[in-house]
Amino acid sequence: MKNRLSARGFTLIELLVVIAIIAVLIALLLPAVQSAREAARRAQCTNNMKQIGLAVNNYHSSYGAIPPSATISSSGNCSSPMVQNYQDQGVLCRVLPYLEQQADYNSINFNYGVRGVWITNGQQTGSWNAAPMDESVWAGDWGRSNATANITYVNAFLCPSDPNNGGNNQFFINGQQRLIGTTDYYWNVGLSRFFNGGYVNGPTYSPGAMDCNMLNGGQPAGRVISIASFTDGTSNTAIMSESQQSNSGQDIDGLGMVYAGPSWNQFLGQGTALSPPDWLAAQSCQTSTGLSQDYWWKGEFALSGGHNIYSHTQTPNRRSCYWTNVNSFPSTSSDQDFAGATQTMVAASSFHPGGVNVLFMDGSVHFIKNSVNFQAWYAIATPARGEVVSSDAY
Numbered sequence: 001m002k003n004r005l006s007a008r009g010f011t012l013i014e015l016l017v018v019i020a021i022i023a024v025l026i027a028l029l030l031p032a033v034q035s036a037r038e039a040a041r042r043a044q045c046t047n048n049m050k051q052i053g054l055a056v057n058n059y060h061s062s063y064g065a066i067p068p069s070a071t072i073s074s075s076g077n078c079s080s081p082m083v084q085n086y087q088d089q090g091v092l093c094r095v096l097p098y099l100e101q102q103a104d105y106n107s108i109n110f111n112y113g114v115r116g117v118w119i120t121n122g123q124q125t126g127s128w129n130a131a132p133m134d135e136s137v138w139a140g141d142w143g144r145s146n147a148t149a150n151i152t153y154v155n156a157f158l159c160p161s162d163p164n165n166g167g168n169n170q171f172f173i174n175g176q177q178r179l180i181g182t183t184d185y186y187w188n189v190g191l192s193r194f195f196n197g198g199y200v201n202g203p204t205y206s207p208g209a210m211d212c213n214m215l216n217g218g219q220p221a222g223r224v225i226s227i228a229s230f231t232d233g234t235s236n237t238a239i240m241s242e243s244q245q246s247n248s249g250q251d252i253d254g255l256g257m258v259y260a261g262p263s264w265n266q267f268l269g270q271g272t273a274l275s276p277p278d279w280l281a282a283q284s285c286q287t288s289t290g291l292s293q294d295y296w297w298k299g300e301f302a303l304s305g306g307h308n309i310y311s312h313t314q315t316p317n318r319r320s321c322y323w324t325n326v327n328s329f330p331s332t333s334s335d336q337d338f339a340g341a342t343q344t345m346v347a348a349s350s351f352h353p354g355g356v357n358v359l360f361m362d363g364s365v366h367f368i369k370n371s372v373n374f375q376a377w378y379a380i381a382t383p384a385r386g387e388v389v390s391s392d393a394y
Contacts, residue, residue, distance in 0.1 A: 041160040042352050045184075046365045048156045049240065052185060053363040055098035056091070056239065065226045066239075066361075067094035069187060069305030072208025078217045078327065090305025091187050091204075091240075092157055093149075104152050108303075109145040147171045149303060151178040157302050159184040159242055161351040164256060166245035166299025183302035186243040186310035186346065190381045193220055193342055194264050194323070195277045200342050201382045203230070203239050203361065204309060209342065212327040213264060220328075220342050227361075230383040234361035235391075237383045241348035241358045243310050243320075245299030255349040258295040261285045261321025264343065278313045279374055285314065285321035285345055294322055298346070312381030314347035316356045317370045321345040368394050 059067050070088045087110055096105035151171055166182040190202020198214030200206075200221035211220040223229075230237050246256035262284050271277040285291075298320075301307050314320065323343040348368075350356045355369040361383070368377075376394045379387035 038161065038353070042357070042367075045159040045161060045242070045350075045352070046357055046367075048159065049185065049357055049359040049365045050363060051099060051156050052092070052095065052240065053359045053361075053365070055095035056361075057363060058098045059095050060227060065224045066203065067091040068206060068224075069204045069221075069309060070206040070209065072206065078210060078212035088305050089303055090308060092154075092183060092185065092308065093303035093305070096154075099154065099156050101152075101154060104149055104154070107146070107148045112145040146303075150180050150301065153181045154183075154302065157181075157183040157185055159350065159357075162242075162245055163351070164245040164247050164299075166249070166256075167297040167301075168249035169297070169300060180300055181302045182245055182299040183308055184242050184245060184299060184350075185240055186308045186348070187240055187305075188238050188381060189309045189311050189342060189344060191278045191311065191378060192281060192313050192323070192345070194268065201385065202312070203237060203383050206305065206342070210328060211342075225383070230361055232383055232385065232387060235364065236380060236387075236389060237361050238312070238358045238380045239361050241310055241316075242350040242352075242356050243298065243308075243346060244349040244351065246296045249297050249300070251293050251296045253293070255317060255320070255347070256296070256298050257293055258298060258320045258322055258346055259285070259291040260294040260324050261288075261291065261345055262323065263325045264323045265325075276378075278378065281345065282314050282318070282374075286319050291321070309344055310346045310348050311344050312348075312377055313345045315370070315372055315374050315377050316348045316368060317350070318347045320347045320349070366391075366394065 056066055067090075069090050072087070089108065089110060093105075093108065096102070162184050165179060167180055169180050170177040171180065187204050188202045189204050190200060193200045193211075194214065198211050198218070198220050203225055204221060205223055205225050206221040207219065207224070209219060209221055210217045214220075227234065244255040246252075247254075251257070262281055266284070267277040267280045269277075271280050299308070323345065326343045328343065348356045348358070352367070355367050355372075357365055358368050358380075359365050360380075372394050376389055379385075379389040380394065
């Protein structure tokens with residue numbers, strides 16, 4: 001009788017050893033895979049910003065100036081202001097034709113502003129939440145007249161590393177609820193205008209916006225900015241960066257939240273060359289306790305000029321604040337100026353580990369670390385303050 005050979009299988013110990021080896025290999029490979037994915041996302045983000053930079057320069061070739069953040073035709077004074085035309089369409093809105101978004105651009109009625117009510121002879125003629133908006137959407141006539149453009153998401157305006165959608169407001173379009181488009185890319189307003197005689201010193205402008213605190217109704221950002229304005233050099237001036245979107249309009253602490261910060265005049269006349277008032281204000285925003293949550297729809301209304309502006313007062317990936325007790329026009333509260341957001345301490349921020357992408361006027365994009373010295377960060381904030389800064393400083 002022939003002997004049968006019995007097949008030998010894995011013992012339990014051997015099986016456990018194999019599983020342990022596989023687990024170790026996965027643990028070693030997973031960070032590398034995640035790192036490679038983030039590198040790809042960051043590269044796509046950089047490419048988006050380069051596209052926008054090229055669009056801005058093409059816009060300049062057509063109009064002889066970079067796009068404004070808003071234009072306001074107004075009359076009256078600080079005690080009795082009246083608006084004839086409030087166009088809060090921002091930079092991203094105005095460069096749509098140069099990003100192969102001509103149809104989206106053609107759908108926009110520039111007679112109505114972003115998140116603003118239409119006012120005729122001092123009288124408001126529309127409500128904030130009339131159809132087709134959801135009853136909780138604060139959008140005014142812009143929503144009624146430009147809902148199609150507002151619900152259009154443009155891939156070039158979104159950083160793939162950001163998992164959030166900045167808001168949760170919706171429009172009713174053809175019987176469906178559609179989210180309002182968002183963005184991760186914010187235009188540079190420079191440093192605080194309150195330490196510059198009331199005038200905006202970054203590469204942004206909003207003709208018609210009035211300041212009633214320092215300028216007695218004068219325009220804080222009325223000058224038109226062209227390539228000739230960049231006397232510090234186009235390769236030395238930041239025009240746009242990233243800012244994390246809020247978490248679907250939820251009041252959650254973090255870089256997607258904007259807090260009510262110090263009063264606009266709290267640090268006037270204070271500071272030194274090594275610790276200027278902007279830096280004092282930035283530190284106050286970071287270290288103050290009990291600051292109220294002021295705005296948690298960051299990134300919403302991608303086409304708005306006033307919403308999507310950041311400041312160099314804060315270095316990257318730090319808490320964002322608004323200046324408070326500001327008297328300006330047009331404005332919807334003492335904390336926010338939707339005619340160009342000239343009262344902002346919103347910081348550049350991102351989900352990229354260690355820093356943020358920054359677009360310069362020459363079209364280049366640099367990754368700037370969180371550890372950047374604030375003097376270098378302040379130097380690239382303005383186009384014409386005469387600072388000398390080496391590229392290796394950031």
